[in-house]
Amino acid sequence: MTAIQTTGLTKRFDGGVVAVDDLDLRVREGEVFGFLGPNGAGKSTVINMLLDFVRPTEGSATVLGHDPTTDADRIRRRTGVLPEGSSLYERLTGREHVEWVARANDVSVDAGAALDRVGLSSADADRAVGGYSKGMRQRLAFAMALVGEPDLLILDEPSAGLDPNGMQEFREIVREEARDGRTVFFSSHVLGEVEAVCDRIGILDDGELVATGTPDALRTTLEFGGTISVDVARVPDDLALERRNGVESVTVEGSTVRASLADPTAKAEVVAALDERTRVLDIVSEETSLERLFNTYTSNHRAERSLTDDGREGTRTEVAG
Numbered sequence: 388m389t390a391i392q393t394t395g396l397t398k399r400f401d402g403g404v405v406a407v408d409d410l411d412l413r414v415r416e417g418e419v420f421g422f423l424g425p426n427g428a429g430k431s432t433v434i435n436m437l438l439d440f441v442r443p444t445e446g447s448a449t450v451l452g453h454d455p456t457t458d459a460d461r462i463r464r465r466t467g468v469l470p471e472g473s474s475l476y477e478r479l480t481g482r483e484h485v486e487w488v489a490r491a492n493d494v495s496v497d498a499g500a501a502l503d504r505v506g507l508s509s510a511d512a513d514r515a516v517g518g519y520s521k522g523m524r525q526r527l528a529f530a531m532a533l534v535g536e537p538d539l540l541i542l543d544e545p546s547a548g549l550d551p552n553g554m555q556e557f558r559e560i561v562r563e564e565a566r567d568g569r570t571v572f573f574s575s576h577v578l579g580e581v582e583a584v585c586d587r588i589g590i591l592d593d594g595e596l597v598a599t600g601t602p603d604a605l606r607t608t609l610e611f612g613g614t615i616s617v618d619v620a621r622v623p624d625d626l627a628l629e630r631r632n633g634v635e636s637v638t639v640e641g642s643t644v645r646a647s648l649a650d651p652t653a654k655a656e657v658v659a660a661l662d663e664r665t666r667v668l669d670i671v672s673e674e675t676s677l678e679r680l681f682n683t684y685t686s687n688h689r690a691e692r693s694l695t696d697d698g699r700e701g702t703r704t705e706v707a708g
C-alpha cells in the first residue's frame with residue numbers, strides 16, 4: 388500500500404522560482420522515508436503541498452489515499468505533522484500545547500507521558516513555552532505530532548536544534564513508531580540521521596528528485612567500493628596500485644597506504660599486492676559514507692543541469708530496494 392504518492396508534482400512560485408519540478412515519488416505504508424536535500428532544495432515546499440499549505444502549479448499528490456487539494460482535513464486527521472519552524476504560543480505551557488492538540492483532534496492523551504517520551508520533564512511540562520530553548524521547542528513540536536497515534540508522521544527537519552542526545556532520542560522514537568506500523572516521512576539535510584533510521588531515502592536537489600532507494604542500494608548503484616587503509620612495515624617504492632582494476636586513487640601517509648576503490652572486490656587485490664612486497668600489519672576497510680554519496684548525486688546533478696541548458700535530457704536514478 389502507498390502512503391504518499393506524487394505524480395509530476397510541480398511548484399512554481401510567483402517570481403519564477405521552480406521550487407519543486409515534476410516530482411514523482413512513492414512512499415510505502417509502514418516505511419521510514421528520509422527526504423534528503425541541501426538548503427533550498429524544495430523539501431518544505433513538497434511537505435507543504437502534501438498538507439495543502441501550498442497548492443501545486445502542476446501535477447498531483449495523494450496522501451493516505453486522499454488528494455490534499457480536496458481532502459486536506461481527512462489527511463490531517465490521520466497525520467502527525469511537525470512543520471518547519473512550528474509556531475508555539477509563548478504563554479502556554481508544554482502540557483497545554485499537547486492537550487490543545489488532543490482536543491483539536493478529539494483524542495485523549497496523557498500529556499505528561501507524551502512530553503516525557505520526548506525528553507521534557509514534568510517541571511518543563513508546566514513551564515510557559517516562552518522560556519523554552521530551541522531544542523525544547525523542537526521536542527515539544529515532536530510530542531505534538533505524535534498525539535493520537537497518527538497513521539502517518541510528516542516531519543520537516545525534525546532534528547533542527549536538537550543536541551546529540553535529542554537526535555538519538557528522536558531516532559529511537561522514529562524506530563518505535565515504525566515498529567508500531569506507522570509511516571514516517573521526514574526531511575533532513577543531516578545525512579547521518581537519515582542513514583541511521585531510514586528504510587529508503589530520496590535525494591532532492593534544486594527541486595528535482597535525483598535518486599531514491601535504500602542507502603545500501605544507492606551506494607551499490609554508484610559502484611563505490613569504499614576505501615581500504617593498510618598499515619605496512621615499509622611502504623614499497625614501486626607501488627603502482629593505481630594501475631590495478633578497481634583502484635581509483637592511492638595516498639600514502641607514514642606507513643599507511645590508503646586506496647579509494649571504484650569496485651569493492653579490489654580490496655583483496657590491494658592487500659595481496661602489498662603483502663607480496665612487505666609485511667601487512669593492519670587493515671581497515673570503510674564503506675562509502677552517505678555524505679560522499681549525497682555530494683556525488685547533488686554535484687553530478689548540478690553538472691548535468693548545466694549540460695541540459697543546451698537541450699539535453701537529464702537523468703534520474705531509481706534504485707530498487
Ligand SMILES: Nc1ncnc2c1ncn2[C@@H]1O[C@H](COP(=O)(O)OP(=O)(O)OP(=O)(O)O)[C@@H](O)[C@H]1O
Nearest residue numbers: 400401404406424425426427428429430431432433
Ligand atoms: N513562498 C515562497 N515564495 C517564493 N519562493 C519560495 C517560497 N517558499 C520557498 N521558496 C523558494 O523555493 C525554493 C525551495 O524552498 P524550500 O523551503 O522548499 O527548500 P528546503 O529544501 O525546505 O530548504 P531548507 O532545508 O533550507 O528548509 C527556494 O529557492 C525558496 O527560496
